[in-house]
Amino acid sequence: MLGYVLTKHGQLAQADEALNKYLNMNDSPDVDAFANMALMHAENNRPREAEAALQKLFETSPSAQKVYGRLLQAAQSGGDLQRTAASIRAFWKGFELRGQNRLNEARDAFSLAVKEDPGNAYANLELGLQLAAEGDIASAAAALKTASELDSSYRDMLANLIKALENNEDSASKLAAVNAYRNSLFALGRKEVEQAEQYLQQALELDPQLSEAQLMLGYVLTERDLYDKAEEALRRYLAINDRPDVDAYAHMALIQAEHDRPDLVEKTLNLLFEKDPRARKIYGSLLDAVLSKGGIQQAAASIRALWEGFDARRNGREDEARNAFAKAVELNPGNTLANLEYGLQRAEQADRPAAMDALKRAGEQDPEYRNMLRYLLDDVEKGMDATNSVNAVRAYRRGLLAQSHGKYEEAVTALEEAIQADTRMDDAHTSRVFNLVVLRRFDEALAGIERYLAGTGTPAAGAYGLLAVIHIARNQTDEALQAVRTAITGDPGYGEQFGPLFRAILEERNLERAKAEMDKLKAQGIDLYPLMQSLVETYLKTSAETKPSEGETTMLKQENHYWKDMQRFMAEDSASAPLDGGILFTGSSTTRLWDVKKFFPDLPVLNRGFGGSAFSDVILFADEIVGPHKPDTIVLYSGDNDIAHGNSAEQTASDCMAAVDRLRARAPQSRIIVLGTKPSASRWNLYPVMQASNALIAAQAASRDNVAFLDLAPLLLGPDGQPVPECYVDDRLHLSEEGYRRWSETLRPYLVK
Incomplete structure (x- = not known):
């Protein structure tokens, strides 16, 4: 509290000291302490310290990224830390004033927050809603549009309100609907499910086309075991939204499975996987149950238990999380992700037999997991301390999750953490380099590859593939070809999968062909567009007038599967x-x-x-x-x-x-x-x-x-x-x-x- 009071009085150095003392004496510090610490480091222009405090904050409270995510971006990218911090301070001041019903002052505080950091989506949202309530139509529409553009999660919630404001229609009901919807989210945060349902019904009475409220109503009704009503709510959501959230398909599939409708489950899951191939990691076990005519209700219950485990772990309830993951595995041993989560927890608790059983099953069910887990399994099997290898796997998965959401800076940080925990993890090295290339930090990427190659006797073919990409970025065709050749020689399977793409780039010099190959890989769940699209376009534009050398063409031919047939032709x-x-x-x-x-x-x-x-x-x-x-x-x-x-x-x-x-x-x-x-x-x-x-x-x-x-x-x-x-x-x-x-x-x- 002393740190808070000193902060309010602008005595930042003294507040910094007080908060440090608080953190040192408290094993379970309040999340606000990390937030205030991050703000004070930012106000004193200490980016590394601010980043460290923010990482702690997000580990403790992932939802805090809505407010403080911009501060982390500024700390990592060399942005204006002090103005970003001032924006967040003004934003919180706006909330405080609004709670005191000092609405004009609240509006000015939100306006100041936007002025200090125009990229603060949350501040734009609050300012826009306040301006709409005051009748400042044009300014409200502009602020809300900016919020939607900055944060896509606001888009569906605000679409009808923005349209009403821009068309000078009656926006009062649309504004009231948005506020009711937001109140439902706050009620859910307080675990007040029935209250949340009432707010959502109110929102939909005010604006029947508010798709986000319709989707959330489906979730709430499911929480209350009102499955028929939940399924109807989700159908209405899909009917009114031409860009439905893929989660709606997942949720609908679970409801259909719980009602023992395998025909509907299969159709819904196929739609889900078409829109988001990554969803197969979680819901693939349900489709397996449908296709094998197994217990789809148990498979659905297993997935729900898996989500319960994730929720419990996010809230620090590790015992509940462990029990939920164990239940998920018991309900459906084919639930790969549940096996992984349960196995990791058992490994952390040194429960060797349970860990081995669950992790081996996860690796057998998913080849990607098999490679990720091989060093952890080796440690567990030998009875060694598995703490570092478990931490490496967890950090690696955080990195992949950040990467899948386009948060490449976060991915690099997490993957470096995985490497430091266990340098043997090949995929952490190559995935980190992947993200560095996406960020166009080629020198660091090259250093990362060289570090990996120097530390392993059996390098993965993908490392040389990434090395080829780095050379393509530098317009070094000969070096790229040599890297591809090394990759293919080491792993012919890699050549079959990625060889056509490199051939299209380096030998055919054909952009449309390269895109077609990337589309094929994307359909397999390998999205190379963030990594390669602009690099390939630049490379091909630069080399448009340059024909491949005779040496380049010969190398590509010799790497091709059919080179032996050509040798036979030449002999004949x-x-x-x-x-x-x-x-x-x-x-x-x-x-x-x-x-x-x-x-x-x-x-x-x-x-x-x-x-x-x-x-x-x-x-x-x-x-x-x-x-x-x-x-x-x-x-x-x-x-x-x-x-x-x-x-x-x-x-x-x-x-x-x-x-x-x-x-x-x-x-x-x-x-x-x-x-x-x-x-x-x-x-x-x-x-x-x-x-x-x-x-x-x-x-x-x-x-x-x-x-x-x-x-x-x-x-x-x-x-x-x-x-x-x-x-x-x-x-x-x-x-x-x-x-x-x-x-x-x-x-x-x-x-x-």
Whole structure:
């Protein structure tokens, strides 16, 4: 209290001393002590000390970030600490004055808070609401719009009020609805659930289109076990909001599961995962229960117990949290996140058997967890003190959470904490570098990679991938290629996943292709846009006039999976005379398996197909495919694998024509026949995309000299429009003898012309 009084009297040095004494003598200090300490450090322009106090504050009270988050940003980025602190002081003064019903003075205090820090979203919100109550329509609308732009969580709450203010409509009811909604949040904070429901009903009577109130009503009704009413409230929310919060889908799925409606649960969860793939970490166990026809009600109860555990831990009730996580695991052993949380708590308590059981299960259920937990499991299994490895895992997860919310500075801090706790944690090193690259702190990122590589004997392939990204940012193509090569050599699986992206950037120099590859990775839950988009755009713009060197292209070819096929082609070419005229076939496995010498015994033919390939591989290896030969005709078939790998019809058609252009450049005398992508039973669901791609290729081929498109698909379909079984081998993908016979007979007239 002495520190508080001294602060009120502006005696900051004495207040600082009093608060330090308070913190030293109190094991469980009040959160206000950390807040006041942070403000005083800021007012004395001590950014490191302010940041440390704020980190303690947020650990104790995460919700404090609403008010003090701007101060942390200023401390970390070199902003104006003193003005940011003055804004927060004025903001709190406004609350105090409003509580005393001194509304004009409160408005002036909120106005001062905005003046000192225009980026203070909370101050803009309070000022806007006060101005709206006073009838200052234009100023209120401006302040509330600013609040919405600064903090997206205010957007839906304020949308109807802002619209009414801007259109000079009756805004009184909209303002009253917003205030009632906010009162419901304060009531929930006090655990007054019934009071919160009354406020929400009042808000919706005043403004039936206030979607945030409708969503919160669904939550409150669920808390009161009024599930039918809760489900109806959530349906109304989805009906009135064209940007529904993904949490609404999650909440609705739980309600549907509790009512034993697996059909509805599956639809709702698929919508949820489409909008937020990360939600699968929590709700994937519920979908697993639906698909396996297991106990979906137990699975839902397990997830609710998991959330109870999180809530208890946030409020410092560790025993309750442990019991809740244990209950979640007991209800559904397939709840991966519950296993992880329970296992970490058991490891902290040195309960070795329970920790091993839960953590091993989490690692078996999720490969990402397996890598994250391997050193912790090793320590627990050997009976070693696991404190540091547990702390590392917790800090690492905080870092990933901050990263997922775009809080990259916080992520770097947390991930460095993880590294300091356990330097063995590979993912903490690489994730920290990832965030440093996003922040464009390339020197620190490079130092982080070098520190990691120097300290490990078995570096992760991803470290070299990040090193390549740093080199791309510095426009160092040769170094980037070398890093990619090292990554792929160390882990071929990494090459399969990320190789096409690096190839699009470093060899094809194709921005749209690079974006298409990033889209594929994003669909797998790997969002590289924050890391790479602007870097790649700048790199490609800088190198637009620069063709890749011969050494660069050779390196990319040698790293490619099909380099062994090219070596075989070159060996065959050196052992026999080149084709002078005749027909060269190339493309994917459908070409490779085509016995062209058997079906065209009277024609000079050469098969240069290589199985599993796509049009992009033909682009890369056009020189090796054509080699020393001078064919009159080139027959090109591909597309199955392109589309099966996720390419759109447009991208596949674009790659096809790029392959045609590369072959044309290598064999300008040749006529090129492109065969349309075939239907097959194994990929029947993709046939509409294949048809769309074929149509685009046919249209583009028609505009090219000496290029023809031939669609042989009808030869493989029966009267019912389905693939004819006898035209395919057992895998229902590749052609049988009959399939190739039909193709060869139809193609022959085009080859003898």
